[in-house]
Amino acid sequence: MSVSAQIGFLVVLALLAANLPFANQRIFLVGPQRSSKPLHWRLAEMVVLYFVVGGIGLALENHSGQIAPQGWEFYAVTGTMFVTLAFPGFVYRYLMHRKH
Template sequence: MTVAMWVLLLIAIVCANSPFLTTKWFGIKTVARKHFGHHVLEWMTGLVLVAALAYVFEAQTGPVHQQGWEFFVIAITLYAVLAFPALVWRYFWNVKSPD
């Protein structure tokens, strides 16, 4: 694996988990009660940012390959798997919510 792949993987792990680990909106603004909709919106925003970064990294190495819908379904599923530890901590293990 190249350095760009390792960097992308690390950024994907951080972006997938960060919405569930903090009570701040996008890590900046404190909200009174951060509900699941906030988490999903932040998670999807992170997904779009990671996908854009992956596109940029691929474009730097050569022509970007066209992908079908199957690729995007698998990419979203893998991103959800990356977010699973923080999701479990937030909603199943964390007895007292940090909100």
């Protein structure tokens, strides 16, 4: 897989992972079905999924060559990007979703 394809795959994976906590009512996809999952559980899931996607990105980077050293700036930017990618799910769950 080319580096461009790996980057595209990682961005799509991050988009899906960032919105996954807002798309279901189960805690970490295996917990019991709930009528409404609290926001703190959704945020905890986002943090875990951020590190899962980061680990996959680290594995892809290791597979394609040398791993570049990362400072705190990298994690600040990627964390902010992950939260920004979660915006559609947040809007759907809290601003547009209407219970009948």
